[in-house]
Amino acid sequence: MSEKFLIVGGGAIGMLSTLLLARSGADVCLLEGRALGRESSWAGGGIVSPLYPWRYSAAVTALAHWSQDFYPGLARLLLEDTGVDPEVHVTGLYWLDLDDEAEALAWARRQGRELFPVDIAEAYQQVPVLGGGFQRAIHMPGVANVRNPRLVKALRAALTAMPNVELREHCPVTGFVQDGGRIRGVTTADGEIRADRVVLAAGAWSGELLRTLGLELPVEPVKGQMILYKCAEDFLPSMVLAKGRYAIPRRDGHILIGSTLEYAGFDKTPTDNALESLKASAEELLPALKDAEVVGHWAGLRPGSPEGIPFIGELPEHPGLWLNCGHFRNGLVLAPASCQLLADLMLGREPIIDPAPYAPAGRF
Template identity: 55%
Template sequence: MSDFLIVGGGVIGMMTALQLADAGHEVTLLDRNDCGREASWAGGGIVSPLYPWRYSAPISNLSRWSEGYYPELALRLLEETGIDPEYRQKGLLYLHVDDETKALVWAREVGKPLERVDRDFLYAKEPNAAPGCDGALWMPTLGSIRNPRLLKALRTRLMAMPRVSLKEGVEVTGLRRQEGRIVALETSSGVIAVPEASGQVIVCGGAWAAQLMESIGVRLPVRPVKGQMILFKAPPGLVQRVVLMDGRYVIPRGDGRVLAGSTLEEVGFDKAPTVDARDSLWHSATRIIPALADCEIEHHWAGLRPGSPDGIPFIGALPGFDNLHVNAGHYRNGLVLAPASTRLLVDQLLEREPIIDPAPYWPAL
């Protein structure tokens, strides 16, 4: 019997499973589809909030810890699975930043390399960037990761771990409680009992987490927020690093392909791509890198982010329950915050000293 049952096989669920298995525990991970096919797959893979100085301390604290962890994780997964998550630390160029002074003050306060650079520096770094800029903000330490390959590597590693059981294509439709304890999971494949003495349940269901919690009368303020992206088939070298302008961005991959994103849409659980979004993303991307206008759009997709109040995730044990925990509500920053938010929860589950103060994320619902 598993010590831990994890509901949701995105980046949060899979990283949680990996850490618990590393610590010697039996883990069952359930996902209604294949692991890693929802918001974690649909994002861009920038290992930072887009404008980090605009976020609150709880998000910044998780982000800084995670950013330092990704290079190590990418190397580990490459060695263990042969799949390269393609972590690239090429920096980020910010164009047209309205609150530049605030950004620079923030960078000095947290010790983050960020500087104003002139037009010669900008176009030396990115010759194909939007013409006519008199300079940019430059963050040299920013990295990005090819999230579909990261997820593939995580899944491959978990499948090879004898302490981990992946149950894909199994939808958890409800939780059964008995007083202050979850005693079973109701699933599309039948009822799964939770071990009486040691079984712990962790909900990492992303945009669907609130629906699951409603089955036991708990209101978790997490909602779906649709985001759409497009992928250009560009020649290698056209774009070398992440470039961000007016809230939209382009992200290069190692093979030359360039992602452009993203939209923010409050449309419930509808994740169908739309022509209007495609056109809007194309116009934004070709303003940032005009040469993309000559490149084919290879793919267009949408995903559902788990929106939450102020974008701060809920991480911790649910009040009134002995064995129910949640890690959900990361909004736009699930991939960014995943290493730290999962480590923070695992620290609490295993009664270790937490990496940061858990209080700001406590789900006092």
């Protein structure tokens, strides 16, 4: 009889973990307190790179590089299987007027990544809608963005088609079932649900759930607000980033501008202050947006963690309970590698990368 896994949290991390475990033949039940993929995974920008990759530790870099190489194939597979295209869109990215440009270029040389300085006149030639006054630019041509609402829609469709996957939405988990020194399942409003192993992938809510076991996981909600414009399809040919704010073009001409970084607990209310701040950033980056209508404004909660290094692995003090959470600003970037690493560890396979930096032991 195959093992039964229980995944708590139905964002990109939870859904992709479910997909990879189910593909191995295991029975997987995915529990989500709200609707699948409607929290942080839906709300983010979807740049398939950390905003400033050179500012992160080797642990984040290892996951990011593996995922970046994996995304195009994942998108093709999901499109073939479900008919839903996650739209992995390779546009490249220009960073403008960076304070730590030298560090960025040195990092790229060490890592063998394609990132180089370009003459500012060339940047303006490539991105004619760019605002005036920028002095310097560096460019990474291979960076893509994924249309995250379509990614979670594709993952949901793929999981729905799998006979060994059970999806339970609007089923909040309230705690864990312990039996004989092991975690054997979870408690919900509908009663206990038992499994051989449980994976906690509840994003910003992961810390709240672990508190029921008397554990203080250093994962907290960090609010981010975004706005959305609709422009012509060819309006913005590349992603651009300056002063901590970015513009992301989708294939159909939607332009995402983000994002704020707010420590406001679990409050997800969009605010007028953030709207004005984001509009000001948008118009500084791309002055033509002054005449464009804001067609969307929303907020999501990132799972903030120390240095943005996720927790991936089994909890030694609670065997049977595994973590895949705490990805902070890079959940979508790191999801493929994080979920593959988790599946490798749970299934006893050779892990894709060294799992030690992500192990929960000693990190609480």
